[in-house]
Amino acid sequence: MDDVCSDLVAEVRAFRQRFPDVRYVDLISLDIPGHFYGKRYPIDMLEKVAAGSALKLPQNCVLLGTQGGLFKIGDYCFNDGDPDAPRRLVPGTLKLVNWEKQPLGQMLITSSGTEKPIVFEPREVLAQVLERLGRKGIFPVVAFELEFYLFDRQLRDGLPQFARDPLTDDADDQPNMHIERLTRFAPVLDEMVETARAQGIDATVITAELGPGQFEINFGHLDDGLRAADWAALFCRSTRGVAMKHNYRASFMAKPYLQHPGSGMHVHVSLYDEAGNNLLAANGQHALRHAVAGCLEVLPHCMPIFAPNHNAMRRLSGTVNVATRASWGFEDRDACLRVPESDAKNLRIEHRLASADANPYLVLAAILVGLEQGVEAGREPIAALNEDRSSGVDFPLEMLEAVRSMESHAQLREGLGAEFVNVYCENKRQDHLAFLQDISAREYRWYL
Template identity: 85%
Template sequence: MKSHSSTLLAEVRTFRQNHPDVRYVDLIALDIPGHFYGKRYPIEMLEKVAAGSPLKLPQNAVLLGVQGGLFKIGDYCFNDGDPDANRRLVPGTLKPVSWESQPLGQMLITSDGTEAPIEFEPREVLAKVLERLHHKGIHPVVAFELEFYLFDKKLADGLPQFARDPLSDDADDQPNLHIERLSRFSDVLDDMAQTAKDQGIDITVITAEIGPGQFEINFGHLDDGLRAADWAALFCRSTRGVALKHGYRASFMAKPYLQYPGSGMHVHVSLYDAAGNNLLAAHQQQPLRHAVAGCLELLPHCMPIFSPNHNAFRRLGGTVNAATRASWGFEDRDACVRIPDSDPRNLRIEHRLASADANPYLVLAAILVGLEHGLEAKREPIAPLNDDRSSGTDFPVEMLDAVRAMQHQAVLRDKLGAEFVDVYCENKRQDHLAFQQEIHAREYRWFL
């Protein structure tokens, strides 16, 4: 613990030397819906925390709904006295914030690794899954890909407007996947990429996607699943900030336009043993087939994680590459689980179902549990789409059905934690019901 504190203290002191104008640091963590919560600390107090002073925040901050409110979930929130819970600083995540008007820093905090971790904290859920896999000699290597839209900064009657083309001052009218769109929006995209790199995120490929003003960013592969999910979470925060600085609004909303493709979170996962051998490639790739079968078996029960809100379900069965059934295939982007063409050393799955606004810690945890379950059960998967275009199993396409499918699934309760599953499902149920408590103009047009 002393060595750990000295490392953190050195990190804070080095940051202060390199950024003497920074007076405050945002200490942030991801809640269940995937939003950051936390506190803004004076840099002097952060140094004390790094040296070993307690860092406490309300436990129930993790339970916030999409709009920030608290729901009664069991005894949490209203019958537990709203207790504090210990957090710790995540080493290596203290970075400057360049998109605010004043110099600022930010640093991730978490309850995982403390004496009493919060069972339903997303980062802690993933940490437990990774720890169990490591004890079994399974070492994941992970890479995220995130799609997002750029909109004009100003909404029109609450509705998004296409991003203005900087050269023509007109709506983005570049053809699908057109490389010219990257040039037209290079100022903001380059700033997003550089800002992410300043946060320690390995940005690789940038693609102009099919929707107007839609882009995709790929991250490098990591043998640290927690850090990979950290990257995805931090990228969303910095990208929104950079977009506003340039006069745009960046959104990872799953389906902002009905007529255009939604935005997804694609996750590449390969599994290795301690010697660096690809476990999925052994025995003529039989473990790959078992892992796929496990993913597909649990996928219908993980839909509240992959599609975490009402809008995310709109993305399913959309215009492009958004599956309507649990399926797999080789080099097939219509499949939920795609097997990219690769050599045995890099054999992996690409899980394509999650929406871009899903919680990256929970998405990765659910995928890894599916792979783990498949390797243990050793079942054969259904036919790949390459052999049968109608292959697939149904999954829920509405939140309340999805919650019911998740809450009592024995494997998920065992491997993600029963307490987490109960808390998460009730959070999603309450958020969905709260969303319904508003009469929209269309109801008056149809039924008045």
């Protein structure tokens, strides 16, 4: 038994000793739309997998559409026999699920690091980008911030309802950032944070956001990009579960209300060398400007990643603190790329464009490709918003146009992998077309 297997077996055995009532463990991985798929394993079988027994799932699970259906993408799904592909356990991710009625465990799995990785698996895409940067002596430090809404658990006529204030039993329909809202919703918010920390996630600052029932959670900075994206993915899962326990519905939907702010995924990224020097601060921050230029050049071609569905495109409609063009600025929340005030050691870029329901592995991978290409090309960016409020580059705001822009971009195909770009763009095209196959009540009112 090699060292990795020995460590995994020890992890499983320690978990069983600590939680003897747990009989099953959910083995989970994120698909292209950002949903978890997997299998529920008896915990004694998990120990065998940890010791080296084969773990396989259908390769095409990764290709599921938003509603779980399969699309014909090249030879995948319908002409390939739906083959199995090997997965492995991700060390350090076996944790207790405490929002279910019965004791349960969960653990991340991935094809990354197996003898035959799935090139379009989101975690593998990010792993390849990070590995390439490491070979170049570039080591990112990353922190995610996620916004989400709380709704009443029950929909009304299919529509979300404002969350009920637990102290007054009134609808929380006042959009504000008052600290008192954190007190009023403390029972559910506190359990969300405690549950996240039990999952190994360094959840830190909680903010009451502008929308009614809207909040933001920040995570600690990590020098492991894969783990940072794991945190973001797992937080979404645990937050939904905890909300249900408290008779709420938690959602990371990008734009649930037209009249209120949408929910975003903000990503802070610094780049360091092997000695721990901040590369962005080098040469009087020239590298920072080059990295910004690279991100802005790639950004218009990454819109299917940053705004992965029809509703996410709605969020980019000129509401407060959401950019409608590719832009940057110092301490400017209207910019796609904000450079927060900091010392040279902590100089970083905050990428603010992605929606909260975007796939965190792919969002980070796309950001890093932009930074990588910018640092290497050494070009100057467009004017910062601090210098010119009209500065910016247009990006697509319609999915089919965005897909065409992404699939034809040579640098992105090189940076993320051509096969991934092909598969991802076709998945988004088919998902969007499937979404349009419905006649709404408004359509009848307008055209009947």
